[in-house]
Amino acid sequence: MNVDHHNDRTDTPDATDWLGQAGLRPTRQRVLLAELLVGDGQNRHVTAESLYAQVVDSGEKVALATVYNTLRAFCDAGLMQEVTVDGSKSYFDTRTDDHPHFFWEETSELTDAPASELEIRSLPTAPEGAEIAKVDVVIRLRRARTS
Numbered sequence: 592m593n594v595d596h597h598n599d600r601t602d603t604p605d606a607t608d609w610l611g612q613a614g615l616r617p618t619r620q621r622v623l624l625a626e627l628l629v630g631d632g633q634n635r636h637v638t639a640e641s642l643y644a645q646v647v648d649s650g651e652k653v654a655l656a657t658v659y660n661t662l663r664a665f666c667d668a669g670l671m672q673e674v675t676v677d678g679s680k681s682y683f684d685t686r687t688d689d690h691p692h693f694f695w696e697e698t699s700e701l702t703d704a705p706a707s708e709l710e711i712r713s714l715p716t717a718p719e720g721a722e723i724a725k726v727d728v729v730i731r732l733r734r735a736r737t738s
């Protein structure tokens with residue numbers, strides 16, 4: 592048993608464990624990115640570019656393409672989910688359950704919206720031969736107009 596009594600954040604997932612639970616080999620780059628994503632136990636919404644900026648800040652060297660490919664691999668492994676905004680901008684979310692998002696137009700930030708206040712009563716019928724795979728709810732925010 593290895594219990595650290597000075598640290599009461601016992602549920603903080605270890606980056607290597609996080610990779611292990613999805614059966615991903617803990618390569619140096621994966622562990623580095625996993626630590627930036629879940630090292631403090633908080634959920635995160637990142638783009639490949641914002642995570643790359645964090646890598647650069649930490650003094651490590653990982654190519655942007657590698658950051659992007661690794662985020663895709665984390666999604667494929669079920670560790671993260673991709674949320675697309677504007678049809679082209681991809682955000683990667685460490686929280687994998689279905690939940691709505693706020694998109695802050697001014698800062699291009701994606702944050703979680705309270706799911707308890709969302710109610711979807713009905714959806715359009717999928718066209719013949721198709722089924723609904725997933726419903727993404729992204730609520731776009733702008734600064735309130737003061738009159």
Ligand SMILES: [Zn+2]
Pocket residue numbers: 636684686690692702703
């Ligand atoms: Zn989220």
